[in-house]
Amino acid sequence: xxxxxxxxxxxxxxxxIYENSNDTLIFEFTDRVTAFDGKKKSEYHDKGKITCEIAxxxxxxxxxxGIPTHYIECPTPTSMIVKKLDIVPxxxxxxxxxxxxxxxxxxxxxxxxxxxxxxxxxxxxxGGMIEFTTKFEAVDRPVNTDEIISxxxxxxxxxxxLTDLTKRINQIISQELADSDIILADFKVEYGRTSNGxxxxxxxxGTPDGCRFWNKDDFEKGVITSLDKDVFRKDSGDLTLTYxxxxxxxxxxxx
Ligand code: ADP
Ligand code: TMP
Ligand code: ASP
Numbered sequence: 690x691x692x693x694x695x696x697x698x699x700x701x702x703x704x705x706i707y708e709n710s711n712d713t714l715i716f717e718f719t720d721r722v723t724a725f726d727g728k729k730k731s732e733y734h735d736k737g738k739i740t741c742e743i744a745x746x747x748x749x750x751x752x753x754x755g756i757p758t759h760y761i762e763c764p765t766p767t768s769m770i771v772k773k774l775d776i777v778p779x780x781x782x783x784x785x786x787x788x789x790x791x792x793x794x795x796x797x798x799x800x801x802x803x804x805x806x807x808x809x810x811x812x813x814x815x816g817g818m819i820e821f822t823t824k825f826e827a828v829d830r831p832v833n834t835d836e837i838i839s840x841x842x843x844x845x846x847x848x849x850x851l852t853d854l855t856k857r858i859n860q861i862i863s864q865e866l867a868d869s870d871i872i873l874a875d876f877k878v879e880y881g882r883t884s885n886g887x888x889x890x891x892x893x894x895g896t897p898d899g900c901r902f903w904n905k906d907d908f909e910k911g912v913i914t915s916l917d918k919d920v921f922r923k924d925s926g927d928l929t930l931t932y933x934x935x936x937x938x939x940x941x942x943x944x
C-alpha cells in the first residue's frame with residue numbers, strides 16, 4: 690500500500706490528514722505541538738517521527754492483545770495508514786494517578802476525588818478511574834454518562850464496552866511497561882465506528898502527546914519527572930529531548 694494517491698483533507702493540531710482510498714486515511718505526524726485548547730503552540734524537531742513510531746509500537750502491541758484498532762501500516766517514519774472511521778464525539782481518559790485537570794478541578798471545588806486518592810500530584814488512584822470529555826466542542830469539557838446517553842453520542846452498552854476496553858488498554862500498556870523505568874500515569878484515547886458499526890480504537894495511543902509518563906526511579910524517590918507533553922504545558926524542559934528520552938527508554942526494554 691503506497692502513499693501516491695493521497696488527497697489532502699485537513700489538519701488537526703498535531704497531524705495532517707489525507708485520504709488514501711475510500712476507506713483508508715493517511716495521518717502525517719507533524720512536529721506541531723499545542724496545549725491549552727490551541728492557545729499555546731510550537732514546533733519541535735523530530736516530534737512527528739518519534740510520536741509516529743511510538744504510536745505504531747503500541748498499536749501493534751494492542752492488536753496482538755486482541756484490541757481492535759484502526760492501524761494498518763506506517764509507510765514512512767512519519768506517516769500511518771488507518772481505517773477511516775466515524776469518530777465517537779467523546780474522548781476517553783484513564784487515570785492511574787492524580788495529576789493535571791483532575792487535581793485542578795478538585796482544587797477549584799468542582800469534584801471529589803475517588804476513594805483512597807489524596808489531593809496531591811502523584812497520589813495513586815486505587816483501581817484507576819475513567820472520565821469522558823467532549824470531542825467536537827471549541828473547548829473540551831468533562832461530560833458524565835447521563836449527558837453522553839441523552840445526546841446519543843453513545844448508548845449505555847457502548848459506554849460499558851468502551852470502559853472495559855479502555856481499562857484493558859491501560860492493563861496492557863502498564864504491564865508492558867512493568868520492566869521499564871516508565872510509569873503510565875494517565876492517558877486519553879479516541880474511538881470510532883467502522884462502516885459496519887463496530888467501535889474500534891482510533892487516533893493515536895501511548896504517545897507522549899496523549900499520555901502522562903513519569904520516570905519510575907525518580908517517582909520512587911518522591912520526584913515527578915515528566916516524559917511527556919507536560920514539559921511543554923509547564924515550560925519545564927525541551928520537548929524533543931524529553932520525547933527522545935521516553936523513546937530511548939522504550940527502546941531499551943520494549944520496542
Ligand atoms: P486534534 O486537532 O483533534 O488534536 P490531530 O492533529 O491529532 O487532531 O488529528 C487527528 C484527527 O483525526 C482528530 O480530529 C481525530 O479525531 C481524527 N481521527 C483519528 N482517527 C481517525 C480515523 N480513523 N478516521 C477519521 N478520523 C480520525
Ligand atoms: P488532563 O489531566 O488534562 O485532563 O489530561 C489527562 C490525560 O489525557 C493526559 O495524559 C493528557 C491527555 N489528554 C489529551 O491527550 N488530550 C486532551 O484533549 C485532554 C483533555 C487530555
Ligand atoms: N485539551 C488540551 C488542549 O487542547 C490537551 C492538552 O493540553 O494536551 O490543549
